[in-house]
Amino acid sequence: MTIKTIDYELVEFIPEQLEDGILYISEPYNTAAHKCCCGCGEEVITPLNPTDWSVKFTNGKVSLFPSIGNWSFACRSHYWVRGGQVLWSYDMSxxxxxxxxxxxxxxxxxxxxxxxxxxxxxxxxxxxxxxxxxxxxxxxxx
Ligand SMILES: [Zn+2]
The missing domain is CATH 1.10.287 (Helix Hairpins)
Incomplete structure (x- = not known):
């Protein structure tokens, strides 16, 4: 099942079991993690630093920049997380x-x-x- 909305949770350590539809953000370790929004169960780890990803909060909703491109997973899913919404792109060539x-x-x-x-x-x-x-x-x- 594809995930259409995503919430966030501030944590110290990224938990071992990730729940669907939650972006876990560890500020001490500058890392965020979530389960691939296509529902394949793969974990997507996004280091938070100026050359990788960054998160932004607006009205209690999270955005992740830039987009998530899971080319190394079987699903090859690509999406944006903007204002708590998961925006899907086509399977890119x-x-x-x-x-x-x-x-x-x-x-x-x-x-x-x-x-x-x-x-x-x-x-x-x-x-x-x-x-x-x-x-x-x-x-x-x-
Ligand atoms: Zn996936």
Whole structure:
């Protein structure tokens, strides 16, 4: 069953059992998680930081930016969470998915360029190692 509305719950730790239609938000760990809104049962983990996702609250309803594209799941679902509503997109073509990824990458590059310009220096080694560890952590969880 596809989920049409989504609520949120602020938690310290993401619970082991996620309920349908709830976006769990852990501020201490800058992470949000929910069950894929198509009803397939997959867990969607969305790190909350400037290069991944962000949440916004309006009138007690949650929005998640950017959209959720579960290309790595069998369902390949793609939707937006806006004001507590789940907005569905079509199943995107490979080309459209690739284009979306390119845009994402450019935004990230732009973001890091801006940071580096602000700092006037390349990211420190500790920051780079931190990112590598984070990426590895993501990889191991798959
Ligand atoms: Zn799904």
């Amino acid at each position: 490979e080309e459209a998915i690739q284009r979306g990824r390119d845009i994402d990458r450019k935004l990230k590059e732009q973001y890091f360029e801006d940071i580096n310009r602000d700092k006037g220096a390349a990211p420190s080694w500790t920051a780079r190692i931190g990112n590598i560890l984070k990426a590895l952590g993501k990889w191991l969880k798959k």
